[in-house]
Amino acid sequence: MDRITLFAEVLLPLPLAGTFTYRVPYALNNLIRPGQRVTVQFGKRRVYAGLVTELHEKPPAKGIPKYILSVLDEKPLVNTIQMRFWQWIAAYYMSTAGEVMHVALPSVFRLSSESAVVLWPGFEPDSHTLNESEYRITEALLQKKKLTIAEVSKIVGYQKVLPLLKTMIERRLITMEEELKQQYKPKKTKMVRLSAACFEEGALQEIMDQLGKRAHKQLELLMGFLSLSGFPLKKGFTVPKTELLQKTGASDAVLKALVDKGVFELEEKVTSRFTDESTDVTGAFTLSESQQQAYNLLKTQMQKHLVVLLHGVTSSGKTELYIKLMEDALAAGKQVLYLLPEIALTTQIINRLRKHFGDEIGVYHSRYNRNERAEVWENVAGIQHRDVHKPYRIILGPRSAMFLPFENLGLVIVDEEHDRSYKQFDPAPRYHARDAAIYLARLHGAKVVLGSATPSVETYFNAQNGKYGLVELNERFGGVAMPRIVVVNMKEEKRRRMLKSHFSSVLLSHIKEALEKKQQVILFQNRRGFSTRIECEQCNWVPQCKYCDVTMTYHKKQQLLKCHYCGYSRPVP
Structure with a gap:
């Protein structure tokens, strides 16, 4: 049988157009697939982890291709829809697929020598x-x-x-x-389990009788294990070593003695880096009359349109409608992507959603370290062992969450769709997550719900013209009245010399009235600077003031980082 000579198109995480052709060693023919990472030499010396986008048998017209050095992944890390998505972003936002790959993949998957x-x-x-x-x-x-x-x-x-x-x-x-150093390694935990001999008839009682005579600490450790396992005993039940020792107060020496006697066995098991944050699932809830009408209309509009705008006033209960739509998507066996503009909003809403969906929710954002982000990625890609964590069916996060390798996406929710944080300015690709998420949904055959109390002009225009569906929710939940807004002519106040510092006489009178009633007052001030922080994509380093130890604000026009406490400034690194 003739051996087939395969060639691979490899995408590198570099700002270079197109892919590069490499020859596949015969030994790797049955191991290599599109979507896997491979190590390749690029240039005279450098070695990179690239992504296989295509396999074929056509040699390049010019030059002799270099060999692929190794295959890094057993299963594809990126699926076909993702690669099409990256190509679209590169073309639409005038960048290269390598730049998109650099932004999309967690840093631990982007290896260079x-x-x-x-x-x-x-x-x-x-x-x-x-x-x-x-x-x-x-x-x-x-x-x-x-x-x-x-x-x-x-x-x-x-x-x-x-x-x-x-x-x-x-x-x-x-x-x-x-x-080239592989940076990501799954977390492994030492686990303790009973040996197979302990499950033979009468064996466990005999062991406890012997330990009770002259090894009381070992008996206490064994009894502690049995208490954690419950009765009847289950073969294969394991307890983390650290948890067992902590709960029983035993030492490593006591555990080692029982291992040497053949009572316990130790094994290493791949476990999650995330602590168990499961909460009691509350289940169903009842929508208000106006919410139920909006939900029914949403379902109707989603049958007619790819994208539906949910225009609901502040505190109208849009989140409850999102939850109902997510329940529908999960019931159909689909995945859900819930985008939020800021990480702070992500942490606020996650506990609320966990009450309804438990541990089916995964969170993905830059405050997770690089190994945690890689773990979420592998979970969504379906290449993580189910014992580590059950598959995430709902992903919550800012714009970077849309790059995760969804296999069966059914619903995309873009909350606060008007927010400018969805726009990536620097570096390339300078994409808008709202618009890119709509294209991602089209690739998956999913539906998109854009939510906002103050929709962007372009979104509202599309909804008014019938390109998008439109559902309006004009009542606040519980029938609470909308707040009264008073507009003050500051020029007139200044002309009449009624201003005190920056405060008008109208504002001061209302503050005084509230304080006399023993009420509280909140004064909001416009944010200074272009961004409250900048962050390194590789190591998550955030510049801080050397005098105040607070995060420095980025002023784009001056290309400076400024501390708004002491006034210290420095150029952007």
């Missing part, structure tokens, strides 16, 4: 005359074998070490290697 310093083969310490810096580096390499550039800088005591390294390479003291 790091230069490592090693001794020149056959290096002999006594055969060279070395200056102090060269001596320090070679001595360190004799002990550690490899050093990173950062480690070299620390050893010699200054940052700009490349000229020194270049000289040492020319003198054949050292050479450079490229090293």
Whole structure:
């Protein structure tokens, strides 16, 4: 049987147009699939983790393709719909698919090689005359074998070490290697379980009788395990080692003794990085009359339109309608994406939704560390073992959540659709999450609900012209009256010299009236600066004031970071 020569189109997380053709080693023919990450050499030295977008048998017209070095994933990390979605974003927002890949994938999945310093083969310490810096580096390499550039800088005591390294390479003291490190590893927890011998008839009673004579601490640990497992005993029941020791007060030595006696067995199990945040599920609730009418109209409009605008006044109960729609989607076996403009809003609403959907809700945002985001990604992709966490059927998060690898998306909710936080400004791709989410829903055959009390002009225009469906909810929940708004002519107040500092006489009189009634007052002030923070996509570093230890505000026009407490400013890094 003839061997088939396969070629792979590989997408790299770089701002370069198109994909690059690599040859698949015969040994990998049956292992490689589109959507998997592979390691490839790009250029003379660098190694990257790229994404296979296509497999074919057509060799490139020019040049000899390099071989793929290895396959990193057992199962595809990215599905076909995602790759089509990335291509659309790249074309529509005038960027490259590599830039979209860089934004979409969690940082632990975007691997690139790091230069490592090693001794020149056959290096002999006594055969060279070395200056102090060269001596320090070679001595360190004799002990550690490899050093990173950062480690070299620390050893010699200054940052700009490349000229020194270049000289040492020319003198054949050292050479450079490229090293690719896999950053993500599933969390593993040591688990304790009863050995199979303990389940034989009478065996457990005999063990307890023996321990009761001269090993009371070991007996207490065994009884603690049995208390956690419950009765009747179940084969395969495991308890985390740390939890067992903490609840019984036993030491590692006591546990080891029982393991040596064949009572307990230890095993490593892949577990979730997220603590159990399950709450009591409250179940069904009753909609108000106006909410029920809006829900019925929503269902009708969703049959006619891909996108429906839910225009509801503040506190009208839009979230209750979202919950009903999510229940419908889950009942149909679909996944739900619930987008919010800010991470702060995500944390506010998650507890509310967990009361209805329990642990079927997953959260994805930048305040999770990179391993936690990778864990959510694998869960949604369906490549995480079900023992780690049950599949998330609802994903809640800001704009980055829309890049998750949904397999069966049925409903997309974009809450506060007018918010400018849905727009990515820098770096590329400069996409708008609301509009991109609509295209993502079209790819999946899903429906989109845009919610807002103050819709954007373009969304309201589309709803008025029939492109989108429109449902209005004009009553606040519980029949609460809308707040009264008073407009004050500040120019007139200033002309009549009735202003006190920045406050009008009307505002001051109402503040005084509220305080006399022992009531509270909230004064809102416009936000200063373009953004309250900037954050590194790689390590989540946020610049802080060196004097106040508070987050610095980004002023885009001046390209400065400013502290609004002490006035300290610095250029944007």
